[in-house]
Amino acid sequence: MKLFLDSANIEEIKNIKELGILNGITTNPTLLAKQLLNITSDPFKESKKVLEEICKIIDVEILAEPVSTEYKKIVEESLQLLKISPKQIVAKIPLTSEGLKAVKELKQKNFKTAFTLIFSLNQALIAAMAEVDYICPFVGRLDDIGQIGTDLIKEIMQVYKLYNVKTKVIVASVRNVEHIKKSAQYGADFVTVPYKLIYEMLSHELTTKGIQKFIDDWNKVLI
Numbered sequence: 387m388k389l390f391l392d393s394a395n396i397e398e399i400k401n402i403k404e405l406g407i408l409n410g411i412t413t414n415p416t417l418l419a420k421q422l423l424n425i426t427s428d429p430f431k432e433s434k435k436v437l438e439e440i441c442k443i444i445d446v447e448i449l450a451e452p453v454s455t456e457y458k459k460i461v462e463e464s465l466q467l468l469k470i471s472p473k474q475i476v477a478k479i480p481l482t483s484e485g486l487k488a489v490k491e492l493k494q495k496n497f498k499t500a501f502t503l504i505f506s507l508n509q510a511l512i513a514a515m516a517e518v519d520y521i522c523p524f525v526g527r528l529d530d531i532g533q534i535g536t537d538l539i540k541e542i543m544q545v546y547k548l549y550n551v552k553t554k555v556i557v558a559s560v561r562n563v564e565h566i567k568k569s570a571q572y573g574a575d576f577v578t579v580p581y582k583l584i585y586e587m588l589s590h591e592l593t594t595k596g597i598q599k600f601i602d603d604w605n606k607v608l609i
């Protein structure tokens with residue numbers, strides 16, 4: 387399983403890039419809006435500037451989402467986003483009938499696409515039928531409504547494997563390390579993780595204690 391960072395924050399992206407473990411970045415209107423406080427011009431135009439900066443910082447795939455919900459407008463906005471870096475940007479679109487039409491058109495133009503806001507196996511099946519490159523199932527938001535979000539990942543991976551589906555799964559709405567462990571155990575291709583959680587993944591109390599003991603023992607030799 388490979389790692390995406392779920393963030394549009396420049397400092398966070400720079401910091402995680404340094405660790406050398408990043409395979410991509412997922413953004414969405416909510417994450418971009420957090421970077422656009424106190425702006426006076428068109429937010430979509432401003433969000434493109436943020437995405438441009440991200441593309442310059444790190445040479446990985448960056449999932450970017452249009453805000454419109456009508457097919458023609460989804461395509462129009464996606465093309466604007468894809469223009470930022472046709473090599474890096476993947477158009478991430480909520481799964482609706484309008485979104486399906488948009489993905490069909492973008493695929494005909496040979497652009498990479500993703501379906502987001504996936505909450506059921508049936509939605510994942512429709513996405514596979516559309517031969518989209520990625521899907522983003524949201525595990526945390528399923529937990530929020532009393533379901534076990536990662537059960538969906540188990541179902542999707544089983545069925546995708548059964549039919550040798552080429553669409554890759556990026557587990558999203560990740561809220562805790564348990565989500566990440568389960569996603570890996572169920573064979574998810576990618577997990578997109580918020581900044582703080584990456585540090586939680588890499589830390590362990592015994593690692594910190596162990597380092598201190600090494601230092602203390604080493605210093606005793608010098609005395």
Ligand code: G3P
Binds near residue numbers: 417524526
């Ligand atoms: O990856 C999608 C993510 O940004 C949404 O997370 O916590 O708002 O459900 P959350």
